[in-house]
Amino acid sequence: MAQNxxxxxxxxxxxIILLTLFALGILLLDLMLPAHWKxxxxxxxxxxxxxxxxxxxxxxxxxxxAGVPGESAFLNSMVVDRFTIYFxxxxxxxxxxxxxxSVRYLEIEHENHGEFYALLLFSVVGMxxxxxxxxxVLIFIGLELMAISTYVLVGFLRTDxxxxxxxxxxxxxxxxSSGIFAYGLSLFYGLTGSTSLLGIRSGLVRxxxxxxxxxxxxxxxxxxxxxxxxxxxxxxMPFHQWLPDAYEGAPTSxxxxxxxxxxxxxxxxxxxxxxxxxxxxxxxxxxxxIFISILTMTGANLAALTQSNLKRxxxxxxxxxxxxxxxxxxxxxxxAYPAPAFFDGLKGILLYLLVYTFMNLGAxxxxxxxxxxxxxxxxxxxxxxxxxxxxxEAVLMLIFLLSLAGIxxxxxxxxxxxxxxxxxxxxxxxxASLAVLYAVFGLYYYMRIxxxxxxxxxxxxxxxxxxxxxxxxxxxxxxxxxxxxxxPEQFIRIVNWSxxxxxxxxxxxxxx
Amino acid sequence: xxxxxxxxxxxxxxxGILIPVTLLAAKLVRPDNPSKSKLMPYECGIDPVDSSRxxxxxxxxxxxxxxxxxxxxxxxxxxxxxxxxxxxxxGLIEMLIFLLILVVGxIWIWKxxxxxxx
Numbered sequence: 001m002a003q004n005x006x007x008x009x010x011x012x013x014x015x016i017i018l019l020t021l022f023a024l025g026i027l028l029l030d031l032m033l034p035a036h037w038k039x040x041x042x043x044x045x046x047x048x049x050x051x052x053x054x055x056x057x058x059x060x061x062x063x064x065x066a067g068v069p070g071e072s073a074f075l076n077s078m079v080v081d082r083f084t085i086y087f088x089x090x091x092x093x094x095x096x097x098x099x100x101x102s103v104r105y106l107e108i109e110h111e112n113h114g115e116f117y118a119l120l121l122f123s124v125v126g127m128x129x130x131x132x133x134x135x136x137v138l139i140f141i142g143l144e145l146m147a148i149s150t151y152v153l154v155g156f157l158r159t160d161x162x163x164x165x166x167x168x169x170x171x172x173x174x175x176x177s178s179g180i181f182a183y184g185l186s187l188f189y190g191l192t193g194s195t196s197l198l199g200i201r202s203g204l205v206r207x208x209x210x211x212x213x214x215x216x217x218x219x220x221x222x223x224x225x226x227x228x229x230x231x232x233x234x235x236x237m238p239f240h241q242w243l244p245d246a247y248e249g250a251p252t253s254x255x256x257x258x259x260x261x262x263x264x265x266x267x268x269x270x271x272x273x274x275x276x277x278x279x280x281x282x283x284x285x286x287x288x289x290i291f292i293s294i295l296t297m298t299g300a301n302l303a304a305l306t307q308s309n310l311k312r313x314x315x316x317x318x319x320x321x322x323x324x325x326x327x328x329x330x331x332x333x334x335x336a337y338p339a340p341a342f343f344d345g346l347k348g349i350l351l352y353l354l355v356y357t358f359m360n361l362g363a364x365x366x367x368x369x370x371x372x373x374x375x376x377x378x379x380x381x382x383x384x385x386x387x388x389x390x391x392x393e394a395v396l397m398l399i400f401l402l403s404l405a406g407i408x409x410x411x412x413x414x415x416x417x418x419x420x421x422x423x424x425x426x427x428x429x430x431x432a433s434l435a436v437l438y439a440v441f442g443l444y445y446y447m448r449i450x451x452x453x454x455x456x457x458x459x460x461x462x463x464x465x466x467x468x469x470x471x472x473x474x475x476x477x478x479x480x481x482x483x484x485x486x487x488p489e490q491f492i493r494i495v496n497w498s499x500x501x502x503x504x505x506x507x508x509x510x511x512x
Numbered sequence: 513x514x515x516x517x518x519x520x521x522x523x524x525x526x527x528g529i530l531i532p533v534t535l536l537a538a539k540l541v542r543p544d545n546p547s548k549s550k551l552m553p554y555e556c557g558i559d560p561v562d563s564s565r566x567x568x569x570x571x572x573x574x575x576x577x578x579x580x581x582x583x584x585x586x587x588x589x590x591x592x593x594x595x596x597x598x599x600x601x602x603g604l605i606e607m608l609i610f611l612l613i614l615v616v617g618x619i620w621i622w623k624x625x626x627x628x629x630x
Contacts, residue, residue: 024616031623 030114166249181229
């Protein structure tokens with residue numbers, strides 16, 4: 001039987017197709033470029049991201065013209081709704097800023113190859129499939145495409161032992177967790193006979209009707225294995241060990257990319273699976289999520305207190321942020337659908353991912369610019385006295401750190417605000433108090449970095465050269481961090497817009 | 513249902529008989545002329561007796577990965593070839609896109625010199 005896809009199917013995949021073409025083009029173009037023209041690859045990659053974003057805009061226009069909130073494509077294996085479009089923009093923005101940060105960093109490391117940008121784009125292609133996937137097969141393929149490209153990016157400094165070690169650890173744990181994840185999904189397929197998230201959901205509802213007094217134990221095992229795989233990917237606490245090593249060893253611009261785009265993709269996948277496919281099991285996973293989120297916040301905040309390596313410190317801080325976001329998931333999954341906590345929880349997570357993209361990339365950008373010919377630049381001592389070497393950067397770093405800590409006039413505050421609000425609305429007062437307490441812990445270790453920047457003498461007093469791309473990346477990140485913090489309304493409106501069809505009935509109507 | 517397993521037991525019994533019979537038949541028919549290098553486990557040019565901690569060149573891995581890539585390509589091509597008529601022009605175009613992506617990778621490894629055995 002020949003399945004002919006229509007124009008709509010290809011339109012919905014347009015950004016993904018364009019990005020793939022550009023990535024392949026970079027691979028071929030790189031072979032023809034002489035060594036001193038390698039910067040063109042970065043420009044090509046940025047052009048690819050622009051074209052892809054234009055594709056997303058085209059989809060948006062088409063959806064508006066048709067007056068529908070979303071559209072399914074390729075036999076319902078992908079759904080492009082506002083949730084998807086929101087994440088697509090997020091990935092493209094994260095990738096663009098990472099590319100700007102990478103150019104000079106790679107030159108210093110003498111690893112200025114076109115493959116870097118090609119892999120970065122391929123990884124974004126995988127993320128876009130993850131955010132759009134409504135079928136576990138597509139989600140899994142997207143996950144693997146993203147993960148395999150990222151393994152190579154982590155080990156991109158081929159002569160650096162730390163980079164190699166990080167890549168190997170990341171590869172082993174990533175492969176292992178993908179295996180567990182696939183096992184859980186296969187159990188769901190066995191239980192419900194469907195790989196579509198909607199089919200899994202209706203299968204679970206049927207199953208619940210057949211066993212009214214208890215949850216089917218196989219469904220619980222399937223949920224646990226799937227959740228373990230997902231927790232590995234977002235690096236929640238008992239499954240986080242790969243993350244500090246991978247973040248420390250990877251090239252700093254890749255670390256920034258991983259901490260925002262890869263993490264956002266894992267969250268998109270997690271939200272899709274938990275809120276669309278496994279929603280009937282929510283009473284089971286809420287208990288699990290409460291346990292995991294408390295463990296994550298506690299462990300990560302305590303571990304971050306004692307780090308002396310900047311990249312490791314920010315790695316633990318990013319685990320702690322995952323803990324806060326998990327709390328939002330707790331809040332939204334512990335209430336029935338139309339309750340305000342449901343929307344505030346989801347709003348909190350989505351807004352958190354948005355502001356986190358800019359503030360964390362900015363912080364990693366400053367660390368990346370510390371890398372000089374003879375300095376690796378990721379220890380506390382390397383950032384000491386930054387204020388006297390590069391005052392603008394030091395102030396920007398302070399903005400990023402305060403925003404990460406969640407100080408009110410900056411963007412980071414609003415992510416935390418909606419999550420704490422949803423916790424209170426859903427009656428989790430203890431969790432809300434704990435989260436606020438840990439936010440204070442966070443302030444301590446972020447201010448430790450600020451203390452080094454402003455209060456200490458610089459060991460090396462030469463002014464820090466900053467490339468144009470890095471200036472642009474830092475400027476955009478800082479502007480977004482401050483702007484979202486001062487004028488949050490329009491961003492909250494964007495997030496509200498993206499949750500327009502946050503629940504299944506409306507998605508079910510999309511699926512033809 | 514135990515009777516559902518009857519075909520499986522028949523299979524097992526069949527395998528149990530078939531393998532000794534085949535080996536015995538082959539032993540009776542073939543010329544028997546063993547030599548030292550013929551009896552080595554892997555007859556592909558590498559001395560098989562060595563320390564298992566020993567290193568060998570990374571090129572083997574590249575060749576192995578290339579083999580896997582193009583092997584999987586063939587696996588995808590095969591069902592398409594079987595269903596060629598049913599899939600029609602659509603299938604042809606999809607397969608050409610798939611091959612195009614692989615050809616880009618092929619050009620890349622060629623230019624990078626991964627196919628040269630130095």
